[in-house]
Amino acid sequence: MVPLPFLLGYFLRLLQLLSTCLAFSFVVSVGTWMGAVSNWSVFVWCFCFLVTLIILIIEFCGLQSRFPFSWYNFLITYACYAALLCISASIVYPITYIWFFPHGRSQDHAIAATAFSCIASVAYASEVAWARTWLWLGVITGYMVxxxxxxxxxxxxxxxxxxxxxxxxxxxxxxxxxxxxxxxxxxxxxxxxxxxxxxxxxxxxxxxxxxxxxxxxxxxxxxxxxxxxxxxxxxxxxxxxxxxxxxxxxxxxxxxxxxxxxxxxxxxxxxxxxxxxxxxxxxxxxxxxxx
Incomplete structure (x- = not known):
């Protein structure tokens, strides 16, 4: 039986994976991928999606012990940075793009991408808060928590x-x-x-x-x-x-x-x-x- 802390971590990572995937998919699918800010936002969502996918594969295969560093410190460090990256993309992308698009499919997709970016931000921030809770209970330790x-x-x-x-x-x-x-x-x-x-x-x-x-x-x-x-x-x-x-x-x-x-x-x-x-x-x- 998978312990509750790790089961919750799997659920949050699946939510992170889905929301980041949908965020960059909405932007790329209608050609709203233009300019430095959009390139950076798409990079953020793709990067978070890829790293989260790799983390899920490693955890499902039980390969955490193969790494020469603290796996939990890495997870919390990544969740912290991913939350900040997605929050910044959720703010900068709509300010720079949504108001310039005419009403229609492009604007709707940009709004949807922003919404899923916000969901990803909440999911990553929830993982950090989850880690803080289990730190207080003594389940996990680490400086980044x-x-x-x-x-x-x-x-x-x-x-x-x-x-x-x-x-x-x-x-x-x-x-x-x-x-x-x-x-x-x-x-x-x-x-x-x-x-x-x-x-x-x-x-x-x-x-x-x-x-x-x-x-x-x-x-x-x-x-x-x-x-x-x-x-x-x-x-x-x-x-x-x-x-x-x-x-x-x-x-x-x-x-x-x-x-x-x-x-x-x-x-x-x-x-x-x-x-x-x-x-x-x-x-x-x-x-x-x-x-």
Whole structure:
């Protein structure tokens, strides 16, 4: 008899598989797959579908023990990132596309794809919540199931989204301060990814210092770096005295299915503020562990 925790996990993964498959199928079937945002959304749904399918096959074949890392840490890490990816696709895709389609089959399919993307987001988020519940009951363990682990995952995801928005060098190459901000995003991403990889590969006990102390030092550095970017990026992008543009003008980027330059700058400014409170929460959690 399959234990209830694992049976629920199978059900959630089947729901994830079905919803992501339908999401990208609706987009591709009517030719609404155009532009960078649509390409990225379809990639998100296809990637989540493929990885979820591989996970199901591995679990049905009982091959989890063949992998040289914590399988449960991998599942929770993947569910966390998949939930964030699907949520972002559920927001960005309809904002960029649905309102531009005329009423008809294309718009209906875009709405259906968004709906199934939202279902996939709920399914992945439910898996994370399910793992949190069984952590409290002592059934499973793992760093990624804890609040500091989830916040570290959120920090790396936010950094990846920022990289997508600053993929055009013209947003920052004209100012050294903005180049500093890009360096901050890169360094903080690498630090957070290093912390997750060390724990995921069960190498955290090989450090010369305790892992909570190591994590506390990395997080403190990330807070300081992100705080500097939180000040410099809006200052040099939106203050006229520093060559910025305080108000949004009409989008003249020449592409219908794209995000305007000013909107990209604003999105990066907002996203820069997200890792600071999460990092502070990680610091508080790590401090309590040390005590």
């Amino acid at each position: 804890t609040v500091p682990g989830l916040l570290k995952g959120l920090e790396t995801f936010v950094a990846c989204v920022i990289f997508a928005f600053i993929s055009s060098p013209h947003l920052y190459v004209h100012q050294p301060a903005l180049l500093w901000c890009v360096a901050v995003y890169s360094v903080c991403f690498l630090l957070a990814a290093a912390a997750l990889l060390l724990n995921w590969c069960d190498c955290d006990n090989r450090l010369p210092i305790a892992f909570p102390t190591f994590l506390l030092g990395l997080t403190l550095l990330s807070v300081l770096l992100y705080t500097s970017a939180l000040v410099l990026w809006p200052l040099y992008q939106f203050d006229e005295q520093f060559g910025g543009q305080p108000e949004r003008s009409s989008c003249n980027d020449g592409l219908i299915y794209s995000v305007c330059t000013w909107d990209q700058q604003l999105a990066v400014a907002i996203l820069t503020g997200l890792p600071v409170p999460s990092s502070l929460q990680v610091m508080m959690s790590s401090s309590w562990i040390l005590i």
